[in-house]
Amino acid sequence: MLHAKELRYGNKVFNSKGEIITVQQILCSTIIYDTQMNISAELAPVKGFYESSYSSQMVEVVKEAEYQEIDPILLTPGILEKCGFRNFIREEWIVTYGNNSHADFEFTSDGLRLRHPTPSRVSILYLHQLQNFFFAVTGLELEVNL
Numbered sequence: 001m002l003h004a005k006e007l008r009y010g011n012k013v014f015n016s017k018g019e020i021i022t023v024q025q026i027l028c029s030t031i032i033y034d035t036q037m038n039i040s041a042e043l044a045p046v047k048g049f050y051e052s053s054y055s056s057q058m059v060e061v062v063k064e065a066e067y068q069e070i071d072p073i074l075l076t077p078g079i080l081e082k083c084g085f086r087n088f089i090r091e092e093w094i095v096t097y098g099n100n101s102h103a104d105f106e107f108t109s110d111g112l113r114l115r116h117p118t119p120s121r122v123s124i125l126y127l128h129q130l131q132n133f134f135f136a137v138t139g140l141e142l143e144v145n146l
Contacts, residue, residue, distance in 0.1 A: 007026055010023060032063070
């Protein structure tokens with residue numbers, strides 16, 4: 001189960017059906033992950049007119065999930081590749097962003113850690129954490145192609 005304070009708009013998570021969903025709105029006890037507008041048009045019988053008249057109805061369909069129904073997506077080498085990371089040397093993964101800037105990470109069984117002269121002590125285990133960290137460090141959204 002995830003808490004609202006861990007999520008941002010655009011985060012990718014699993015719903016209870018195991019589908020990958022994107023957070024669109026964060027509410028008190030639920031998140032909205034899909035909205036659609038369904039428009040229907042029906043022939044409306046109008047007495048006294050020779051031309052056909054139509055009546056249309058617009059209904060917004062909202063898909064939402066409670067926080068207990070969503071689970072984080074565990075980082076794997078495949079997920080990192082779908083986020084634009086490249087692997088050169090064993091655990092070293094590099095991502096390019098902005099105007100040809102790079103960030104180096106180390107990916108081990110403990111999770112993903114930023115490589116720096118003073119390595120980070122906190123590991124990133126889940127995709128939504130990586131998305132949030134990347135935005136906090138670069139100011140850019142991480143491209144995720146799942």
